[in-house]
Amino acid sequence: MRIVLLGAPGSGKGTQSQRLVERHGIPQVSTGDLLRAARTKGTPLGVKVREAMDQGRLVADDIVLGMIRERLAEPDTGPGFILDGFPRNLAQARALDALLREIGQPLDAVVQMEVDYGELLRRISGRRTCKDCDRVVNLLTSPPGEAEREVCPKTGKPHRLFQRPDDNEATVAERLKVYEQQTRPLVDYYRQQGLLRTINAEGPVAEVEQRLELALAK
Numbered sequence: 662m663r664i665v666l667l668g669a670p671g672s673g674k675g676t677q678s679q680r681l682v683e684r685h686g687i688p689q690v691s692t693g694d695l696l697r698a699a700r701t702k703g704t705p706l707g708v709k710v711r712e713a714m715d716q717g718r719l720v721a722d723d724i725v726l727g728m729i730r731e732r733l734a735e736p737d738t739g740p741g742f743i744l745d746g747f748p749r750n751l752a753q754a755r756a757l758d759a760l761l762r763e764i765g766q767p768l769d770a771v772v773q774m775e776v777d778y779g780e781l782l783r784r785i786s787g788r789r790t791c792k793d794c795d796r797v798v799n800l801l802t803s804p805p806g807e808a809e810r811e812v813c814p815k816t817g818k819p820h821r822l823f824q825r826p827d828d829n830e831a832t833v834a835e836r837l838k839v840y841e842q843q844t845r846p847l848v849d850y851y852r853q854q855g856l857l858r859t860i861n862a863e864g865p866v867a868e869v870e871q872r873l874e875l876a877l878a879k
């Protein structure tokens with residue numbers, strides 16, 4: 662199964678990707694995660710990545726495409742992959758089509774995850790990540806106290822939670838604007854290719870997961 666999860670920041674792409682990984686045994690390829698790893702290195706490329714991410718802009722296409730090309734060449738993607746946060750504009754979508762044609766692995770489906778603007782803001786402002794195991798939790802959308810009570814599988818102690826630096830109000834506003842202007846046009850692009858499925862991605866995580874599975878089974 663080769664799929665793209667398309668959706669605004671906070672729509673649950675990462676959360677649902679992890680569930681698909683567990684159920685289908687194929688890797689999640691998240692350009693956000695790849696770029697976060699790159700930004701921690703003090704290289705000139707890391708500095709460029711950090712600047713764009715902190716302002717909520719897209720990182721340059723050549724950087725992102727280089728990372729995707731390398732990642733999809735790894736053997737674990739042979740049985741399939743879940744693209745999370747890529748492509749994000751028409752140039753990336755066209756480059757992905759060309760790359761997948763070259764390696765003979767066309768996409769099976771693109772799922773658009775629809776979430777209301779106010780709910781996106783609520784999810785993003787409550788999101789926290791564990792410093793040790795990278796688990797993503799939510800202080801606002803999960804039952805009160807649940808995230809704080811969980812034990813980190815790496816340390817055996819409570820999670821050490823932090824807020825992503827790009828989850829502040831100004832950067833989130835820019836990320837949502839960039840999504841509308843540059844990423845939303847991909848909905849038509851994939852509809853024209855007959856690959857698009859749209860789901861309501863609001864409600865409990867398990868219900869969204871069911872809708873996603875149904876959409877993929879079509």
Ligand code: AP5
Pocket residue numbers: 668669670671672673674675676677692693694696713714715717718719720721725745746747748749753784785787788789797798799802803827836862863864865866869
């Ligand atoms: P990236 O890391 O991809 O961020 P994003 O697209 O903005 O998406 P998010 O990670 O914010 O949200 P998500 O949809 O994964 O939601 P999540 O599951 O975490 O990109 C960051 C930056 O990197 C970009 O701004 C850009 O600079 C750069 N970048 C990345 N890809 C690029 C590319 N291709 N080209 C150029 N630049 C690129 O859920 C959010 C929260 O809600 C969590 O706390 C979760 O627990 C909670 N939640 C999830 N589902 C539910 C539910 N059903 N109900 C209640 N709460 C829920």
